[in-house]
Amino acid sequence: QVQLVESGGGLVQAGGSLRLSCAASGGTGSRYAMGWSRQAPGKEREFVARISWSGASTIYADSVKGRFTISRDNAKNTVYLQMNSLKPEDTAVYTCAAQGSGTWYKSEAYDYWGQGTQVTVSS
Numbered sequence: 001q002v003q004l005v006e007s008g009g010g011l012v013q014a015g016g017s018l019r020l021s022c023a024a025s026g027g028t029g030s031r032y033a034m035g036w037s038r039q040a041p042g043k044e045r046e047f048v049a050r051i052s053w054s055g056a057s058t059i060y061a062d063s064v065k066g067r068f069t070i071s072r073d074n075a076k077n078t079v080y081l082q083m084n085s086l087k088p089e090d091t092a093v094y095t096c097a098a099q100g101s102g103t104w105y106k107s108e109a110y111d112y113w114g115q116g117t118q119v120t121v122s123s
Contacts, residue, residue, distance in 0.1 A: 001026050002112040004096050009117030012086055016121070020081040022096030022114060033099040034079045035110060036070060038092035038119070046092075047105040049081060059104060064090075086121045094119050 008020040022034065035050040048061045049070035058070050069082040079096055095116040102109030 002032070002098050004098065004112055004114035006094065006096055006114045006117040009094060009119045011120045011122065014086060014088055014121055014123050016086050017082070017084045018086065018119060020083065020094055020096075020117060020119070022079040022081075024077040024079070024098070032111075033104070034070075034072065035097050035099055035104055036079075036081045036094060037097065037107075038090075038094045039116075040092040043092075045107060048094075050099065050104040051079065061105070083119070086119075088121045088123045090119060091121050092119060093117065 002024055003026045005023050006020060008018060012018055031053050033050060033052050035047055037045050037047040039045040048064045049068055051058045051070045051072055055072045060068060067085045072079045093116040096114045097110035098112040099109050100111035
């Protein structure tokens with residue numbers, strides 16, 4: 001069983017930056033590929049980034065490509081999402097998840113989920 005805890009959310013002005021962290025405990029969290037998704041009120045969940053267990057491979061949604069960077073430190077069992085040039089439309093609850101198998105941008109691919117952290121971008 002893997003527990004995931006996100007931190008680093010908050011309120012930021014448009015154009016600003018935030019770094020989210022996702023700390024894993026209770027299992028072999030470093031052996032999972034990890035993804036970050038977000039969900040705004042009334043909208044479907046959108047997967048924004050995914051990183052392989054080694055960190056060698058990353059992939060991004062078009063909506064965040066060039067602005068967001070996913071990374072991980074397996075020694076610390078932590079995955080990060082650096083978010084730059086934030087826009088009001090980035091406002092959402094951001095959640096990290098550990099991927100079991102399947103398509104990276106689909107919820108059913110993930111075995112473990114965090115509780116989420118709120119990111120609010122003001123205009």
